[in-house]
Amino acid sequence: MSDATAFHTGFIAIVGRPNVGKSTLLNRLIGQKISIVSRKAQTTRHRITGIRTDADAQFIFVDTPGFQTKYKSALNEAMNRGVTTTLSDVDVVLFVIEASKFDERDIEVMKLLPKHRPVILVLNKADLLKDKGQLLPFIERMSKQFPFHAIVPVSAKKIMKVDVLVDSIKPLLPVGEPMYEEDQVTDRSERFLASELIREKIFRLVGDELPYSTTVEIERWEEEGNLRRIYAAILVDRDAQKAIVIGHGGEKLKEISTQARTDMEKMFDGKVYLEVFVKVKSGWADDTRLVRQYGYE
Incomplete structure (x- = not known):
């Protein structure tokens, strides 16, 4: 051939x-x-x-x-x-x-x-x-x-x-057999994709500088049939940033969560219960150990 x-x-x-x-x-x-x-x-x-x-x-x-x-x-x-x-x-x-x-x-x-x-x-x-x-x-x-x-x-x-x-x-491309199934579109896990969708909403919905001080960690993931229960933490650098992500009366955090959940349901083709909260983790982006812990290596 x-x-x-x-x-x-x-x-x-x-x-x-x-x-x-x-x-x-x-x-x-x-x-x-x-x-x-x-x-x-x-x-x-x-x-x-x-x-x-x-x-x-x-x-x-x-x-x-x-x-x-x-x-x-x-x-x-x-x-x-x-x-x-x-x-x-x-x-x-x-x-x-x-x-x-x-x-x-x-x-x-x-x-x-x-x-x-x-x-x-x-x-x-x-x-x-x-x-x-x-x-x-x-x-x-x-x-x-x-x-x-x-x-x-x-x-x-x-x-x-x-x-x-x-x-x-x-x-x-080299001649060779396929490495993945025909219908597979990524090798990343649903857990990873969920955290990325939340981070996307932070980038889109909050101020210009804040997203660079944030990351997202999925703390719990449960599945019941076609329902996924996802509990995610948005990590920020300072208390003032936490207030910005939460927004007045919790409106900003609710908007981030709602938009992310809608995208997850499309991506995973199933219902999603999403709970998002905000934590302060000072200096995480300058800490090599934490950068690795959060999957950036």
Whole structure:
């Protein structure tokens, strides 16, 4: 059997600076939401695996946190290590930038790109270009920055040219049998996905700075038939932050919980009882031991 007709299976890293749309792209590539998204940078903190199985290939995508060097903490160092480790373990790399935008933050990520693996440059948010005539000169300029295997403009939000990207990846994957069941879309547990959905709502519903001082821990998980009872703690750095998350009369916490529960019921295809409370854990993001304990390694 030739490579052209054989089944291909492989790992694909999605990397880039914060807020270029990596998580939205992952969700589009697999056709289902598994990676949380918000307008705030560095919403993604973990490596998230998304699985897409076609008739002749299985794509195992690894969404990574946005790589950045501006802020120093044990949490950020752990996230950056996650990016560099992923790049050494995959078959193909998708380097995501914004169409027509390339600055020093992108250059920092480009320095990490492997020379011995195919790298596809993904120009996301191509639909936002006011002057489409900018695209070809930008592609030409980017082709001189690095030996990219291909350069593909897409819009993850509008699902534009995502199929072209998939077709560009497929022949680069090794020939091999699928590693996951055909209907499996992630290797992450329901417990992990639930904590991420709560964290997404914090990013979307509270102030700009606060989400970076929070994490979520599932303290209890019980199942009765098709009902999941989930008890989750939102951890914050200070008492003042606890008051912000709870909100006046508990309204903000109720909104976070209600929206997260609605998304969980869609994702898990079953009823969810969700109880969320807030705890203060000072300095957790600068404590290497706690960062590991909360799953950031």
